[in-house]
Each structure stands twice: as structure tokens, then as C-alpha cells.
Amino acid sequence: MRQGTNAPGHLTLRRRTLLALMASASIAGSRGARAQPKKYLIGSLNTGGPIPDASPYGAALVKGLTKRGYTVGDNVDLLRRGADLHLEMLPKLVDELAASNVDVIVCFGYASAEAVKEKGTLPVMSFTAGDPVGTGLAKSLAQPGGTITGVSDVSAEVTPKRLQYLKDLASGLHRVAILYNAGDPGMTLRYRAAEAGATAQGISIQQLGVREPNDFDQAFASMNAEMPDAILMVSDVLTNLNRRRVFEFATAHRLPAIYENNLYVRDGGLMSYGPDIDEGLDRVAYLVDRILKGAKPADLPFERPTVFRLAINLKTAKMLDLNVPQLLLDQADEVID
Numbered sequence: 001m002r003q004g005t006n007a008p009g010h011l012t013l014r015r016r017t018l019l020a021l022m023a024s025a026s027i028a029g030s031r032g033a034r035a036q037p038k039k040y041l042i043g044s045l046n047t048g049g050p051i052p053d054a055s056p057y058g059a060a061l062v063k064g065l066t067k068r069g070y071t072v073g074d075n076v077d078l079l080r081r082g083a084d085l086h087l088e089m090l091p092k093l094v095d096e097l098a099a100s101n102v103d104v105i106v107c108f109g110y111a112s113a114e115a116v117k118e119k120g121t122l123p124v125m126s127f128t129a130g131d132p133v134g135t136g137l138a139k140s141l142a143q144p145g146g147t148i149t150g151v152s153d154v155s156a157e158v159t160p161k162r163l164q165y166l167k168d169l170a171s172g173l174h175r176v177a178i179l180y181n182a183g184d185p186g187m188t189l190r191y192r193a194a195e196a197g198a199t200a201q202g203i204s205i206q207q208l209g210v211r212e213p214n215d216f217d218q219a220f221a222s223m224n225a226e227m228p229d230a231i232l233m234v235s236d237v238l239t240n241l242n243r244r245r246v247f248e249f250a251t252a253h254r255l256p257a258i259y260e261n262n263l264y265v266r267d268g269g270l271m272s273y274g275p276d277i278d279e280g281l282d283r284v285a286y287l288v289d290r291i292l293k294g295a296k297p298a299d300l301p302f303e304r305p306t307v308f309r310l311a312i313n314l315k316t317a318k319m320l321d322l323n324v325p326q327l328l329l330d331q332a333d334e335v336i337d
Contacts (some may be wrong), residue, residue, distance in 0.1 A: 043100070044081065052080075068285060090115035109186070143298070150284065210242075257271070311332060
């Protein structure tokens with residue numbers, strides 16, 4: 001007898017064909033899912049305000065990430081937070097970043113790095129946080145341990161050159177006022193490195209620690225009472241926010257001053273010498289890339305800056321009635337007319 005369309009053999013054939021099609025669709029779907037790249041979320045935490053992408057620090061970080069195949073808005077997003085110098089807000093901001101399931105947090109400043117480290121679970125990439133070993137953020141530069149790595153401070157190495165550049169510019173340099181944030185352990189260590197470097201060169205130090213904007217008035221009063229030959233300003237969020245007051249004081253009293261990076265010189269400061277910001281944040285981006293690919297912060301040694309820049313503002317030098325020696329100009333990486 002001839003089998004009808006509902007015969008068992010026909011149903012088996014249809015079932016096999018359907019199962020084969022479903023299996024093919026499942027394989028294709030899983031392949032398509034695997035082909036979709038993961039989108040990472042990078043937190044950014046600053047002791048001051050949130051770091052905009054268009055700022056020198058933000059742009060340098062984005063550039064370093066782009067160099068390693070990450071495009072903001074495509075396969076990576078940045079979640080930016082800042083305490084605006086209200087350090088008591090940092091734990092709450094860390095909690096916000098943790099709740100957002102960030103893959104890593106890039107911290108600007110010691111207080112930010114310390115706040116994330118206290119959380120104990122989130123990978124931390126620190127920048128501009130001072131000496132990580134001296135502040136207790138890391139066990140050692142080679143083997144940080146815990147959840148933190150980043151770019152280390154080199155103030156002890158560069159301070160002697162900063163002081164030498166001041167000597168080259170201002171003959172008869174005997175006394176230097178050092179402005180720094182005394183409320184930040186990282187910046188206090190930078191001050192101590194500067195003090196040690198000055199002592200080694202026979203230069204006396206006028207210690208001017210500040211903890212809030214109002215303290216700058218007292219610092220200026222101290223200099224007025226006993227005028228130094230020059231100023232060295234340790235750069236952090238607090239001193240940066242008050243930089244124009246320092247510029248104005250230095251100009252009014254014809255004092256040469258040196259800063260830690262060229263952003264101050266572009267903004268009206270006389271001279272700077274220190275690690276190149278773009279290179280430093282490129283190293284941060286390299287470490288972030290390693291973390292996103294599965295490395296542990298404890299296994300990633302702290303990076304050390306390798307590129308240093310000397311910048312001089314000739315317009316400011318003219319306002320201070322200073323003649324910049326040609327030998328110093330020849331050494332400068334950036335001269336602003």
C-alpha cells in the first residue's frame with residue numbers, strides 16, 4: 001500500500017531536516033555572538049573635577065587607548081568622576097564606579113588612588129599620585145601586590161635638574177620657596193625630595209605647605225616677610241587651581257619660578273621641567289590594556305617616566321626682567337614667545 005504524506009518515514013525525514021536547520025541556526029548564532037567584541041567600561045576618578053576628554057590629561061589617555069585599539073563609544077566607554085577637592089566624597093564616588101561594574105579605574109592623585117585601594121577589589125591604575133611605595137599604595141615598584149599599579153613618581157631624580165635650571169636663570173640663587181599641598185602624602189613626599197635635592201646643592205628651603213585655597217594668602221605673607229630668590233611649586237589639584245595667584249605673586253616680585261609640567265608654562269608660568277604628560281598617560285593606557293586582557297595589577301610593575309621636557313616662556317621672562325641664557329634656550333624642548 002502506498003504511504004500517505006503522514007507516514008512515519010516522511011515525518012522522520014521532516015524532523016531530521018528541521019533539526020538540522022535549527023542546529024545550523026544555533027551554530028551561526030553562537031558564531032555571531034562570539035564575533036561581537038566586548039565593550040569595556042573604564043572608570044576615571046580625580047581628586048579635583050572629572051577629567052574631560054578634551055583636557056590635556058583626558059586627550060592623552062584617549063589617544064593612548066586609541067593607539068591600542070580602543071575607541072570611546074565603540075568598544076570602550078569612560079565613566080568620569082571627580083571630588084572637586086571634597087575628599088569626603090571619594091568613597092561614595094568609588095561605590096558609584098563599583099556599582100557600574102567598571103573593569104578598571106584610572107586614578108588621578110593620591111587621595112583618589114587610596115580611596116579605590118581601600119575598596120580592595122577594583123583594579124587601580126594610579127597617575128600623579130606621588131611615590132607609591134613611600135605613601136604605602138604599593139609594596140614595591142617591581143611587585144606592587146594588591147590591586148594597584150600605575151606610573152611612579154621620580155621627583156627625587158628630577159628635582160636637582162629643576163634647581164639647576166633655576167640657578168642657570170637666576171644667578172646668586174641661595175633660597176627657594178617650595179609650595180606644596182601639605183594635606184596630600186604624595187605631594188609631601190615630593191616636597192621632601194625637593195628639600196633633599198636643594199640641601200645637596202647648598203640651597204636653603206622656605207617650606208610653604210598649603211591645605212586649602214585660603215592658605216595661599218599665608219604663604220604669600222611668609223614670602224613677603226622673608227623674600228626667597230625663587231619659587232618651586234609642586235603640582236597637584238590644589239596648587240593647580242591656584243596657579244594664577246602664584247603667577248601674579250611671582251610677577252609682582254620679579255621672582256623666577258619653576259613648575260613640574262609645561263601646562264603651567266603655556267598658561268603663563270616662567271619655566272617647567274618634568275615628565276611628559278602624553279608619555280605618562282600612554283604608559284597608563286598600556287597598563288589599562290594589559291588589565292583588560294586579563295593581567296593582574298599585582299603582577300604589573302609600576303612604570304617609570306622616560307621622557308622629560310624643559311619649557312620656557314620668554315614673554316613671562318621679559319615681564320620678570322630676566323634674560324634667558326642661550327645655553328638654557330638650546331636645552332629647551334618648548335619655547336613660548
